[in-house]
Amino acid sequence: MTPAIVHDGRLFGRFNLVDAAAIGFVVILIPIAYASYLLFRAPAPTITSVEPAPLSSTEDRVAQGSTLLGKLKVRGTGLRPVFTARIGGQPALAYIFENPASADVLYGELPPGQHDLVLLDGVQEVARAANAVTIAERPSTGATRALVHGTLLDLDAAEANAMVPGRQFPPTGEAEARLAAVGPVEPARRVLGTTIALPIDGRFERRAAIEMTCEILPAQPHECRRAGVVLSPGVTMVVPGAGSGLRFTIDEVLPAAPPTAMQVRVRFVADAQVLAALAVGDVETGGAAIPSRTARLEQLGARQVGTGSMAVELSQDRAPVFAHFEAPATMGTIEAVLSLGVDPSGTGWRHRTQSLRIGGPFSFATDRYVVRGVILGVTPRTTP
Amino acid sequence: MRAAREPVHVPAQWLGVGLAAGVLTGAAYTLSPLTIIAAALGAALLWLGPRGLPEADRRALRTLLAAAIVLRVGAVLALFLSGDFDHQAATLLTGDEGYALSRTLRLRNVLLDIPGLKYDYAVAFDEYGRTSFLAVMTVLQVLFGPAPYGLRLLNMLLFLTGVAVLFRLARPSFGRTPALAGAAVLMFLPTLFFWSISLLKEPLYLTLAVTVMAGAVTLVRGTGRARAAALAVIAVALWSLDGLRPGAVALVGGGTAFGLLIYAGTRTPRRAAIALLVAIAAALAIVAMPATRARVLTGLNAAAGVHYGHVFTVGHAYKLMDEGFYVRWSPEPTMTLPEAARFVVRGVGSFVAVPLPWQIATRSELAFMPEQLLWYLLVLAAPFGVVAGFRADPLLTCVLLGYLLPTALVVALTNGNVGTLIRFRGLVTPSLVWLSALGLCVIATRALTCHRATDAGLTPALQNSTR
Numbered sequence: 001m002t003p004a005i006v007h008d009g010r011l012f013g014r015f016n017l018v019d020a021a022a023i024g025f026v027v028i029l030i031p032i033a034y035a036s037y038l039l040f041r042a043p044a045p046t047i048t049s050v051e052p053a054p055l056s057s058t059e060d061r062v063a064q065g066s067t068l069l070g071k072l073k074v075r076g077t078g079l080r081p082v083f084t085a086r087i088g089g090q091p092a093l094a095y096i097f098e099n100p101a102s103a104d105v106l107y108g109e110l111p112p113g114q115h116d117l118v119l120l121d122g123v124q125e126v127a128r129a130a131n132a133v134t135i136a137e138r139p140s141t142g143a144t145r146a147l148v149h150g151t152l153l154d155l156d157a158a159e160a161n162a163m164v165p166g167r168q169f170p171p172t173g174e175a176e177a178r179l180a181a182v183g184p185v186e187p188a189r190r191v192l193g194t195t196i197a198l199p200i201d202g203r204f205e206r207r208a209a210i211e212m213t214c215e216i217l218p219a220q221p222h223e224c225r226r227a228g229v230v231l232s233p234g235v236t237m238v239v240p241g242a243g244s245g246l247r248f249t250i251d252e253v254l255p256a257a258p259p260t261a262m263q264v265r266v267r268f269v270a271d272a273q274v275l276a277a278l279a280v281g282d283v284e285t286g287g288a289a290i291p292s293r294t295a296r297l298e299q300l301g302a303r304q305v306g307t308g309s310m311a312v313e314l315s316q317d318r319a320p321v322f323a324h325f326e327a328p329a330t331m332g333t334i335e336a337v338l339s340l341g342v343d344p345s346g347t348g349w350r351h352r353t354q355s356l357r358i359g360g361p362f363s364f365a366t367d368r369y370v371v372r373g374v375i376l377g378v379t380p381r382t383t384p
Numbered sequence: 385m386r387a388a389r390e391p392v393h394v395p396a397q398w399l400g401v402g403l404a405a406g407v408l409t410g411a412a413y414t415l416s417p418l419t420i421i422a423a424a425l426g427a428a429l430l431w432l433g434p435r436g437l438p439e440a441d442r443r444a445l446r447t448l449l450a451a452a453i454v455l456r457v458g459a460v461l462a463l464f465l466s467g468d469f470d471h472q473a474a475t476l477l478t479g480d481e482g483y484a485l486s487r488t489l490r491l492r493n494v495l496l497d498i499p500g501l502k503y504d505y506a507v508a509f510d511e512y513g514r515t516s517f518l519a520v521m522t523v524l525q526v527l528f529g530p531a532p533y534g535l536r537l538l539n540m541l542l543f544l545t546g547v548a549v550l551f552r553l554a555r556p557s558f559g560r561t562p563a564l565a566g567a568a569v570l571m572f573l574p575t576l577f578f579w580s581i582s583l584l585k586e587p588l589y590l591t592l593a594v595t596v597m598a599g600a601v602t603l604v605r606g607t608g609r610a611r612a613a614a615l616a617v618i619a620v621a622l623w624s625l626d627g628l629r630p631g632a633v634a635l636v637g638g639g640t641a642f643g644l645l646i647y648a649g650t651r652t653p654r655r656a657a658i659a660l661l662v663a664i665a666a667a668l669a670i671v672a673m674p675a676t677r678a679r680v681l682t683g684l685n686a687a688a689g690v691h692y693g694h695v696f697t698v699g700h701a702y703k704l705m706d707e708g709f710y711v712r713w714s715p716e717p718t719m720t721l722p723e724a725a726r727f728v729v730r731g732v733g734s735f736v737a738v739p740l741p742w743q744i745a746t747r748s749e750l751a752f753m754p755e756q757l758l759w760y761l762l763v764l765a766a767p768f769g770v771v772a773g774f775r776a777d778p779l780l781t782c783v784l785l786g787y788l789l790p791t792a793l794v795v796a797l798t799n800g801n802v803g804t805l806i807r808f809r810g811l812v813t814p815s816l817v818w819l820s821a822l823g824l825c826v827i828a829t830r831a832l833t834c835h836r837a838t839d840a841g842l843t844p845a846l847q848n849s850t851r
Contacts, residue, residue, distance in 0.1 A: 024403060032411050040415075042470030064506050080472035081486040082493070084501050094503030097486070100473065106503070121472075122498045 088115030169241035176241030183207030183288030259341030268373035293341035418534025474532030543580035557777030643786015694800030735796035769823030
């Protein structure tokens with residue numbers, strides 16, 4: 001019997017082994033590959049329709065703080081979970097797969113006009129709908145002026161002293177922001193966690209109220225944005241027009257229009273010792289730069305000490321924990337009149353962050369104490 | 385001078401088969417590298433799993449493993465053929481699988497510098513649903529390409545490896561029949577069957593938990609190097625469990641330690657009596673001392689909060705607290721001690737019983753009913769198995785119980801959704817099944833003995849007295 005491979009490396013004594021392997025490759029592997037391709041090829045995705053769809057609060061969460069201006073419902077075939085989408089050459093905010101026949105595409109800022117919608121698998125274009133997305137000219141009716149109250153951060157001594165009411169940013173040309181009022185110069189502090197504030201040597205900060213324009217987009221009617229930043233408490237932004245060096249942390253966003261002067265009559269309820277701390281002339285904390293809105297204690301009635309039950313909130317920064325006192329002998333009430341500035345809101349008058357309605361709660365916090373009570377009356381201030 | 389080599393005589397038919405096999409393997413590796421790796425690992429499992437066992441056991445376990453692999457490969461093949469042939473459009477068993485697959489494909493894109501949208505990055509690095517198994521899936525898909533089916537095969541092997549290790553633990557202690565019955569139930573119980581080929585973390589969790597249990601048994605029984613090796617293996621397994629599932633280290637590590645504690649406390653009747661007294665005293669102290677009572681209540685309220693979330697999600701819910709707690713939503717209910725006691729009793733009862741046949745609400749639950757009846761059988765037989773297990777091998781019985789009880793309690797008190805309960809109950813089935821199988825064998829043996837004794841004219845009492 002002749003061996004398959006003879007000693008000179010030839011197959012059956014005729015073919016070179018390498019040549020035979022190459023032929024085997026062509027004969028066997030290519031048909032296998034072709035058959036596999038025919039059998040297992042994935043259908044190419046197609047786009048049959050692209051239609052605008054209404055936005056919901058879910059999509060707002062998906063946008064993760066980006067400006068979300070619209071949603072497209074993409075219908076087609078062979079859509080996949082991890083495609084990406086581009087509109088007019090710009091990446092969309094999100095491609096959200098529903099099923100192989102439907103997906104949502106969320107987009108943000110896009111120039112007006114007609115754009116192609118392109119779906120990509122990684123970097124490879126897999127489907128295109130030409131001129132399928134029409135972006136209308138943005139309405140300019142959403143602009144408004146706001147008084148943003150907060151703290152100018154990390155100033156040196158010269159900068160801190162240069163912050164005076166009326167100063168505008170930029171200093172020349174059309175103002176993008178204007179200082180309406182400022183509080184005293186204070187040492188800059190950094191709060192560690194939620195516990196303690198440490199002073200920073202040679203650096204200062206000032207409470208300030210800055211007037212600036214912001215934009216309310218149709219898709220987000222409850223937010224006012226300035227250069228992509230949502231103006232809301234806790235946000236730190238660069239003061240518009242001031243270059244990159246002037247940072248500002250927002251505490252409150254108020255209307256730019258002057259407030260209406262009001263008097264509120266409140267019955268505060270607290271431990272009698274707490275009520276003893278109240279004095280005529282006490283001023284609400286944190287209002288140095290918005291004096292016309294700051295609440296001030298004008299009159300105090302007689303303190304009534306009695307019995308009853310009350311709940312006292314003990315926790316400050318976690319889930320509320322209440323201590324319930326049954327008939328404590330030192331519990332008291334006191335009626336007080338406060339003057340303050342209020343702004344109109346969708347639900348009546350509003351004082352800074354508090355709604356002012358008779359029968360509703362009212363909180364008065366100074367640097368020394370905080371008391372809570374029930375509003376007995378709200379009247380326009382009669383004396384200057 | 386070296387002698388000339390003899391010519392290599394290769395029969396022509398061998399050469400043809402070898403070439404064809406090589407070409408086919410190469411082609412298959414090109415199409416799905418992970419499948420070929422899984423095939424090699426499967427062969428290793430079939431060879432190593434039964435190795436060292438008596439001939440009959442070796443044959444039986446190998447047959448069971450082979451059948452389990454063939455059935456699962458068939459199921460994965462059916463999934464493959466039923467979907468579009470695209471890695472993103474792989475056929476999925478559950479929504480969780482779809483989430484895991486799309487998230488790991490997004491992570492893979494990030495690692496490979498393939499651009500994505502803002503949303504893709506948000507999903508890829510989301511805190512919600514984060515588990516180290518996603519990292520495992522991602523790394524494998526970076527190395528071998530997207531592999532929705534190859535990953536299923538690897539999960540299958542992880543699961544079957546865990547079952548084989550458990551069989552090897554149970555066989556010498558509980559006997560051949562309970563061990564084979566336990567292995568067969570684990571391999572072919574429908575829920576666990578689909579678990580084992582899922583794209584979820586459960587197979588890896590099972591294997592790591594089994595590794596810890598086997599390590600604990602070796603730690604007690606072994607000597608010298610075996611103990612050191614067991615300690616190292618336990619440490620690695622616990623490290624791997626950390627991040628796989630919240631509380632996994634506490635449940636598996638703490639559970640196994642609890643099992644060893646039961647073992648130490650029940651080695652002699654005197655020790656058992658002392659342990660019982662200590663347990664009763666601890667229970668009384670918890671109830672009597674305000675500080676400990678408050679801590680226990682805080683824990684139960686937190687568990688009730690998780691349960692509460694399950695009740696108010698989509699699906700078939702069941703309730704454990706008093707009805708009044710469901711009227712108004714609260715992230716963490718505040719129960720009194722009697723309310724908490726009722727919550728615990730209902731939780732444990734529901735863990736065993738839900739869904740009762742008259743609670744069936746969907747077709748999928750109806751399809752699950754035969755397995756639910758088998759679950760009842762396993763639960764009823766388990767106490768007999770525990771008693772017999774304590775006689776046969778107290779250490780293994782305690783380790784199995786140590787894993788089973790805390791996990792069962794946590795699942796019982798934090799669930800409120802039938803589908804989720806069924807899924808999480810699968811966490812304890814792998815330890816329960818051996819005790820149940822032993823219990824069923826004990827019951828069957830007694831029934832047979834009793835039947836024979838009655839046939840022979842002996843009453844059960846007489847039969848007992850002659851035992």
